[in-house]
Amino acid sequence: MLFIQILFYVFGFLLIVSSLAMILARNSAKSVLFLILTFFSAASIWILLEAEFLAITLILVYVGAVMVLFLFVIKMLDIDKSTLKAKFxxxxxxxxxxxxxxxxxxxxxxxxxxxxxxxxxxxxxxxxDYSNITELAMQLYTSYVYPFELAAVLLLIAIISSITLVHRSDGKRKSQSVSAQVNVKAKDRIRVVKIDSKINGVKND
Amino acid sequence: MISLSDYLILSAIIFCIGLAGIFINRANIIILLMCIELILLAVNTNFIAFSYFLGDEAGQIFVFFILTVAAAEVSIGLAILTLLFRNSGSISVDVISNLKR
Structure with missing residues (x-):
């Protein structure tokens, strides 16, 4: 029991210190890295609470996807110039x-x-032999299957809306115009040319 | 022995750090989004602690859905941030107050 206590206090201390460092860091890339440390410590505390599936999900989904997205946006926007003079x-x-x-x-x-x-x-x-993921799956696919489907729809909406927001339609892109395709006439596509059927000046018939 | 109140107070501290971060930061909106993540983390820790001490898995399922909603929120928030940077060239918090004029 003492070992678990020591683990709790070590990870709790790390959690508090890294989240304080996150809000106090000047550089946004550094504060993303401190937030990653915060998530790792929180996942350790969740493992102490026997929520293994959620702890691994926190690391895989948050550190693996969301935090990388943050870092990607920070590097892509090149905002370090504009935030150098930022202060509290x-x-x-x-x-x-x-x-x-x-x-x-x-x-x-x-x-x-x-x-x-x-x-x-x-x-x-x-x-x-207790499996946390089995217990969660038993609940999730029976009692909570409707919210589960709704969560999938929510993620689909998030995909569509974020793509729609950042999509730039500047006219240079090659895209399909359905109305132009439907309204096309035969004379727009085929040009009938009359050519005299002469070979070497001799009429060929 | 670690009691439920230890976990609850730990997550209350994390919540307040996130709250203070929203108050004091003027640097950019990315930090504000990350402070929201911190607050959600505190809430999730509360849910899991109660789920463990009451022996009920429903709390963990709630955390699962909160993680889903937070991921959607972050993706849309970062998309809006990209638009803001494209239109105004900066993502300082001051830029948003242009809407007041």
Whole structure:
């Protein structure tokens, strides 16, 4: 039990430090890298909570796809020039004060008096043949199959809308015009040319 | 022994760091999007902690859907960001306030 405690505090410390470094970093590429470290620490904490599938999904989907997308956009837009002179707003004291007040309030509400071990006792560990992904799949494909399909539709909408947003129709692109194809007449395509059928000046008939 | 309140307070701290990041950053909108990711991460940690301590997998399924929605949100947000950069040449937060005039 002590080992798990040490793991929790190490990963929690990493989580807090890397997320603080993320919001304080000047360079946006650096803050993306700190966010990746944050996600890794969070995935470790999720593994401590026996949510193995979601932890691996967080690393594969978030670090593997979404964070790479962030890095790609940062490198593509070449924004480092425009953000070199960027600094924190005048809202810095207000922001820190609001965050501190919210933390204190939440610590009062969520303290060990309400959510301690005597209220929520530690559940016993699952046996070694327990499969988290099997349990999730059993729920997901029976009770939650309709939301699952809706999530697929949502991802399709996201694909279509992001392609539509960044698509540039500047007229230079070769594309198919269906109305022009349908309205074409035969005389637009075929030119009938009268040619005298003479070979070497001799009439050939 | 790590109790439920330890996990909840940890995710509350992460939530507040994300909140403070939205307040204090003027650098660019990408940082704001990443702060939203941080807040969603805190929410997901809450869901998983409750799911573990109550022995109910529904919380983990909720996290699954939150991850899906967040991925869609990030892709559309970055597309809007690309458009903004193409039209105004900058993605500073100040540029957005042009809409006020």
């Amino acid at each position: 707003t005048g809202y810095l004291p207000l922001g820190v004060a609001v965050a501190a007040i919210v933390i204190i309030e939440m610590a009062l509400v969520l303290g060990s008096k309400q959510f301690g071990l005597h209220k929520f006792s530690l559940p016993e560990r699952h046996p070694s």
